[in-house]
Amino acid sequence: MRISLIFRKLTLSVCLISFGLLIQAQSRDRKFVSARQIDTKLEVTVSDGIIVFTPYSGKAMGVEFVANGKVNPPSNAIVMEPSTATSKMKENPAVVTFTHQRISVKIIKNPFHIVYQYDNKPFLTEENGYFDSIGTKGFRMRLADDEKLMGGGERVLGMDRRGNRLRLYNQASYGYETKAELMYYSLPVVISSKKYMLAFDNGAEGWLDLGATKKDILEFEAVGGRMAFLLVASDSWSDLVSSFTEVTGRQPMLPRWALGNISSRMGYHSQKQVEDVVDKYIQNDIPLDAIVLDLYWFGKDLKGTLGTFEWYRDSFPEPMQMMTKLKSKGVNTILITEPFVLENIGKYDECKEKHLFGTDSTGNPFLYDFYFGHTALLDIFKTETRNWFWDIYKKHTSDGVAGWWGDLGEPEVHPSALKHVNGSAAEVHNLYGHEWARTIYDGFSKDFPLQRPVILMRSGFIGSQRYGMLPWSGDVNRSWGGLQSQVEIALQMGMQGLAYMSSDLGGFAGNYKDAELYTRWLQYGVFQPVYRTHAQEEVPAEPIFWDEATKNIVRRFIKLRYEMLPYNYTLMHGNSVNGSLLMQPLFFIDDKPGLLDEKSTYLWGESFLVSPVVSKGATEQKVYLPKGSNWIDFWTNKSYTGGQEIVVPLDINTIPVFVKAGSLIPMANSAQSTSVYDPSNLNVIYYFDPLIAESRGYMYEDDGETKLTSGQKAYEMFEFFALNEGKQTTVSINSKGFEYKGRPEKRIITLTIPSLDGKPEKILVDGMKVKVKSTQPENYPGKPYAFWDKNQNKLKVVSEVAKGSGKTVTIFRK
Template structure:
């Protein structure tokens, strides 16, 4: 039996009698004995790392900026690799000093100092003279588990960790780090399509757990004063950064993980969508109805019926279903003359009955089983099919040729759906690892593929790519995330505030919702009106839903008037919104900001 206990340095609990004191001392001693890194043996330099050798492994410290530090653990003493999927920034030259202090060593990297205590080994982070964070037992690495723990102070609030339909302060929750859709969700759901291993403290520091493998973050649920990141394996590494205020913190975080390019200006208008426009004639008729009633439309978004006549059996076709769309080139050109861009949906699966499936087999684009054979997912909702292995260069090239064919027809933007991936059994193998090891970065690599191909073939085009899932840093690949299949309910609308604000503070500036609600529910003029009013003040305005028309022209005259006025108001705010977009590109500031951002 292995006993692991953690006593953290912020504990300020009085011991009322000798027995309690004895127990406290015993637990403390046990903690020192079993801690992953319990005693410092020596310190030296290894390249631009401070190397801290302990009796249980090696901790490496590396300043990235004057207020951001990388910390990682190695059980065998080897230098960590630079294969971060979140951080794409090279460390800046930082003035560093060390000073021997009583019981340890103080490492100084301009504004950020790290106090390293020798016995028991521990790290304390100090920003401009103020202690902002202490570890609580540090790293723990063993087969099937990589983790690191920190001490929280009593009044500290913790924000972030991606899409969560819960209060902004996530303290008291344990949150899975596994992208997963939740159909028809409302307030109270802790797991959604887009997990980001980043939290932000009310003490104005941020922690990025730089590990995409299946895991969780326990923010004071098991122990109210302990925050623990964990994953099933992978690199044990985190970045800590601090600033004087939240704008400065966002600037530092996006310096490390990248910033989003400016959007095409039309993306800040009304993007009209539904599940789904079924034919060319229907789509043309609805867009004309919108324009004739003086509703602005900057883009129309076509769901899965552009490549088939059924929700099942056609995913991965990626060619126009000419029976219902006889002249897509003419339709796209006619819409363009009216100021309407055309956007198409794609999914990273191919159904096995399609011609593209046979072609995909020939080009070795699919994920495999343990024997290296193509993995056929018989539980995929849209039909038996295989997932494209987005990590294979040949798969990305195959996928891209289908994009490029439509771009040459005039398609102006893209909608990537099911990119968690939605169906991703654990026994799938990718070229770079098993499903649970790479699940968190699948959408991230999809974003990267589209971004890099556009940069190569269409460098003068500003990319617009709607994406339901991704990872820390996906903003640098021009990802425009939305909040998944939210329920058409007041609870669904309420959930959008914490989800959008959390994602905004996690670097994804263009987060937005299916305005009006997507799933279930009934036609409700009041709910639709309030949701569209709300959407007018979010980064992207995109009415969308299933089963019920999402266009305002199909609602009451009163609803139409209100929505019309708010759409027009949004357009009048274009200079303001474009300025926010510029700030996001230049500084990393979110477009949508929680109150604590400006009023901490």
């Protein structure tokens, strides 16, 4: 046994050495032939192929290697058109330099190698560049000694993933906790601590070696696919991500209801159960906006039903009436679908006759066993299959389905011998979910052009965000370990373009029932993109079925989620127009060494700092507050100086949340669902700090449901500005915009300052003095007023603002 093991290790070592020598030989043999500029691109001919450099902006460049006699498949990652700005090529006997604004490439002719530069400073050097070995091909780059590397998609490995060899193969990871090397959504993306991103535009099965085999070498290898990569460089983290999503596509806005509470479990067995659950939420005064129907909507049993795509009428006798009834209560219906069709079940014969399946070597449907039965797989890469599948979605959407959940889309089981229209399973595996999301998104654009789609999926590729995909972190274990991994996953995926990564709140797998764990997970959920509980049936996923103490805490947090709708909706808008992240790592705003490894605390937007409680029985928690700002405790309004670690005492009622001093936060009154969201009442919370001279903020508002075309003017923008001069504080709130459905003629705006340094001496609204009341009226009395809460040192100034106008509040402090 031991001799055999030693032999296998020696064999592997010899293979790796031989592989490395072959690659080095290829590089030494590569000779420069010529270079020419074609419009804004550079084309370099070498002895074994052509290298094309395509600038997309002053910070992003695509690089494609076309080997002699080969043709690359089209890009799946990039949607941006090449830049039309001026590029410059310079050549001398030794070097070719190609510059496009701030990004440039230097090609050394002999020995041949390539250096990439940003602002004329090298940030990445090819070691051997492109290689083509037996069974795999790819690229090799050099790494700096002090370079940290993030990326590789969805993993639980720590923030710095250097030293790992990562398999690129989307695969289910049932019941994972604090370590998961391979998960549902792998990505051939590398994010360097030197502030550049390297994204390999290749969806084939492969590996991403981050200095594991050789510590100073980054290697991408794949069994086939497109031999190209995208380079993005910047001098700020937020701009790096923004520039990356500018090239790969931005997430379109969701309907407002998708930011609300979504109830789900595996699963609801009948129409009556669904209606009873919704009614119980309402009876318990817990807001709800959607309910997800898992696989029992199309069959009675867990197994043996995939591929019907039709309502199981025994359990759901009147589905359209059910959805209409739920909608009248403000609750939308989301249905699950899978790309598998079991043999001789549902639509199998139709799909077989129309040749919609992946095939075997003889052209027949490739049939195989997996958990749910003996199945075929839809060939999502065939135009005929996409059209057929979309017709199913179109029918149910017309009947009232508001959102779609695509499950098992890795695909969960994908035999290597299965053939798709565009290649083998291995060659296209990581593109399957990407193409599936595109099928639904493009279908909505064609047949429901005004509707914003909601598309939940757990697997995809670079740029899947542009198809509205809402990824979630899969079948996480219902445990403290499962909770502990979620911030890392969300932060990593956000930086790679997938800003809406979320988790099954409460945990999915297993029967561990712990009210403390459940509470902590749902508290965290308020400050992450999609608020959706989901679990296997042994332990309830929904708060309505927990004890009163747990229910009361969770209710308060879900209502907070609804109060934050204007802030969260504005975050959504920012992500859609400039790629700004919803969840941001602390190192985005603080360059303190070590913060690149921080995965316990993060920023929710620009203003909130959140540190979820992820350990059972914890009574205190260390929280680092980034430098450059003071931070105000959201619950107590106590102010702390940034650039320090503090110890926060814990109890079950809250988690550590801080607000950046000077922030202007738009909030709303809570509601049972977003269908009764009231935009005519706006609360603006100003976190006053006398040391901050100026503060700015904004709020975006539209009808919350209509998909706006480029340039369409049907929205309103509020601008907030605060100025501190000595003992005088001025806050102005101004709106400008255009007409849209539901835009109020006037709004009651409450300016709240929860951390003022004493009762004001005088308050003016638009230059007119207002009375400071000792009790707050229930309804607006028709003219501006102020209310001072002496117990909390909290000031409220309430006034009415007509659409398209504004208000200025001036506070004279003692």
